Amino acid sequence: MYTAAALAILVTMGLALVRALLGPGVYDRVLAVNMLGTKTTLLLAVVAFLYGWPDFLDLALAYALINFVGVLAVLEFFQNRARADEP
Amino acid sequence: MITVFGIFLLSLLVITALAIVQTRNLFVAVMLAAIFSLLMAANFFILDAADVALTEAAVGAGVTTVILLSALALTAEREKRSGSIRWISVAVVAVTVLILIYATFDKPALGDPDAPVHQHVAPWYLEKTPVFMDIPNVVTAVLASFRGYDTLGEVFVVFVAMVGVLFVLGGDGGRSGPITTPDPGLRHHLIPKVVGRLLLPFIILFGLYVQFHGEYGPGGGFQAGAIIATGLILHALLEGEQAALRSVPAGAMQALVVAGASLYGGVGVACMLLGGSFLDYSVLHPDPVTGRQIGIIAIELGVGMAVCGALLSIFHAFAAREH
Amino acid sequence: MTLILDLASWILLVGGGAFLLIGGLGALRFQTLYARMHAASLTDSIGTLLVLLGILLQAGWTLAGAKIAAILIFMMLTGPTASYALANAAYLSGIRPGTGDEEP
Structure with missing residues (x-):
């Protein structure tokens, strides 16, 4: 049963990676990073x-x-940029 | 099954690497690098290399992304187009790649017990670790004792890396010069603030667990230093640069690195003074096994301090330039 | 007793895996960023919850079980926080939900 779950997680990781490669915007990449992070966990x-470790x-x-x-750092990055763009 | 997992993850890894090279948008490259780190950690884990995987997790999950984003804030988002393709370089790279691929044909299969790497010193380490140190984690024994000189070198590499970054970025930790824009951090965002404050003690606690549990499970100084640094960087993100520097001043971080490296070297010198050779911990205690355990714990602590201080210094050097 | 636990674990793990796949497909197929975020958060919340609960039933009252419980709690806390940070960053840079427009 662990194998079934592991395969589902691997396929989801693949789907998330496709999302990361397709984009289209930068936030889709962040979304994919976040998804891949939780899936890796x-x-x-x-x-x-599965292997008894x-x-x-x-x-x-x-x-x-x-x-x-990492995602919080992305928020801070865009917040700083938004503030820098203001006059 | 392990082969299927491994091949699948490795394929994803190759695809990600190609995408990183191909993209012109540096922000996208940073995000893909984060994905690369995650896949790498999963790969290491599948191959039963838990200590390495934990290092990749501790560094890749937070610190790398944060520092790369800080660096990105200092530069443009898009990579400049370089001029014409340099055909000589392409040819050299192609030939090297072909030679390297050809060289892999001679390599033994994965997990082959007759492979040279399993015949050389590894059996001796596995056999002698319970006798000499009496600790379960052979990786820690190799890293901290059998190969203590290498690790000492790594600590000094970390030290030199910090010094280099501080020289390049003029890292005075934001002390000199008026700060024009006070950095509010994420204080206005309620949810990250509450969750971050809640998790911060657990992150530090987990870091200490990894530090002092390294003899028994995956972990040790490198991982613990990176995890604790991540926790403190989270604090800096939430509360803003200045508040973080008030709680952990830049001088303290640099002192931490120096103290960590000195502790490691000092243990070695202490061993010499007690009549052993450099980093021969067995003289630290009447019972050589206990002495070696004391030595391992002490130098792991030095490694942890050095890594934590260096990562924090580098982060703050970048962040100070941003504002 | 073991049979019931095994059965429950199976149901939870397969259910979690199904939610992971559905969320992954949604994150790939939906048209707007916020819709994709919604699908991805499905994998972070219910998918994670079911898979980890399935493992927890097998681990029982051991150190491993305690660690799984800790992982579950921390992921339930950090997952939505990350989603919030992402949505907020997207909103800050001017992407508005509901229009169906793709950002440049």
């Missing part, structure tokens, strides 16, 4: 159980904690 958790769940935990920092 899930994949690590599922694979840790529960010690390695620390990795998924690390991603769950710090993955959103």
Whole structure:
């Protein structure tokens, strides 16, 4: 059953990557990064159980904690740019 | 199954790499680089390299994107078109690639027990780690003890990288010169502020866990330093540059790097003073096994301090230039 | 008992996988940015929830189970935050929802 879930996650990662490559705008790329980030976390958790490495769940935990920092940085980046554009 | 996962992820990795090279929009390149890091970490994990995967996760999930975006804020968003294609370079690259691909035909298959890499020193490390150090994570034993000199070199590379960035960007941590636009950070955004403040202690706690659990599970100084730095960068994003520099001043970050590198070197010198050779931890305690454990914990701490301080210094050097 | 747990895990994992695929397809096929964001958040919330709950049932009261629970809580917190940050950044740069226009 872990295999089924892992395959679904992998296919979703592929779909997200296609979205990242197609664009069209920059925000679609950010969206794809965010999707791939959560899917990677899930994949690590599922694979840790699939192969019986529960010690390695620390990795998924690390991603769950710090993955959103990148997207927050994107928000800050565009906020700074919006302020710089103002007179 | 592991082969299917590996091949699928590797294909995605190659596609992403080609897309990064092809795109002219640098923001898109930064985002694709984030995807590359995620796929790389998943790949390492599938190959059972948890320590490396955790390093990639700790650095790639937050710090790299943040620093690349800070760098992007200092430059234009679109790459300038270069002139004509340099055919000589293309030819050289093509020939090199062909030679490298040809060279892979001689390589042993994945996981082949007769491969040279599994015949050289690796069996000795695996055999001797329980005897010499009595810790479960062989990676940490190799990194911190058997290959202690290499890691010391890496810490000094981190140190030199920070010094280099500070020289190039004039990193005074934003102390000199009036700051024209006070940076509000994301203080006006309620949801990130609340969630970020809630998660910050957990990120630091997790970083400390990775730091001191490195002997037993995946982790160690490099990963912990990057995770704690990510937490503090999150704080800087939420509260703004100045508030973050008030809580952790630029001098403190640089002192952290120097202290970390000195701690590592100091352990080595202490070993010499106690009659051993440089970084031979067995003399640190009457029982050599305990001595080696003490030495590993001490130098991992030094590594963590150096990495954390260096990443924070680099981030603030970029951010100070932005405003 | 084990049979019931296994069955529940199967249902949760397959259901989660289905939601992941649906969300991924939606993120690929929808016409506007905000609609795509909506589809992608499906994978972040319900897909994640179901998959991790399925694993949690198998892990039980162990350290691994506690870690899965922590991952679940943190992802439930960070996923919507990231979606918020993304939507806000898009809105700041002048993309308005509902028009069906593609941004340049």
